[in-house]
Amino acid sequence: MRFLFSWLKRMGYIEESPFAQIKNIRLPQKIVQPYTAEEIGRLLACCDSRFWWGSRNRAMILMLLDTGVRRTELVDLDLADLDLAGQRLRVLHGKGNKQRVVRFGTKAGEAVEDYLERFRGREPGALFLSRYGTRMSSHSVLIFLRRLGRRAGVEKVKVHRFRHT
Known part of the structure; x- marks a missing residue:
């Protein structure tokens, strides 16, 4: 008015x-409530790495946890943005269209390496793929986290909470 x-x-x-x-x-x-260690453990326990989607989801959760990237930044990542040896990730289209480099830990690096070696491969393109072999949408990340949260018994599973954890 x-x-x-x-x-x-x-x-x-x-x-x-x-x-x-x-x-x-x-x-x-x-105030955004961060995930507890127990909640993170339950989410990761529901990511069955024997299957491609479980390996991908585990890698995504650990990357979100370590880097604090936003949902759109996560789905915009390409394989070329990943430096496994240096444990760095180049975020090209962050908030305000700013570019930055973020670091990730050993566990996240190992999870991404496992996903790449056993399932995705090293072809150029989107880092995290959908079941159709295409770039995941921002909405599909929202849906997968919601479903994972239900299976794990964790309430309010959202990407933004990883930024506060």
Whole structure:
């Protein structure tokens, strides 16, 4: 409403906005609860690495946990962005379209290596593939995490919580 009346004033339709003296109400920010070690353990336990999707999901969870990348950044990753030896990941299209390099740990590196060696291969293209062999969508990550959370008995499984863990 405030914007509408500001526009009406700017355009000369009204003399003064009735909202001019009213201050915005600041709502308290929601605190994002990080995952507990037990919740992470339960999520990883539900990733059966005998199957390609379990290996991929395990690698994705460990990468999210170590790097704190956003969901869109995760699905935009290409194999060329990965430096396993240096344990670095190049994020090309971050928030504000900024490029940055993030580091990951040994466990995440080993999980990605396992996924690449046993299932994905080393062909150029998207790092994490869908069941159709194409780049995963941001929405498909949301769906897989939701399903994984249900199986693991972990509530509110979202990518953003990994950034706070």
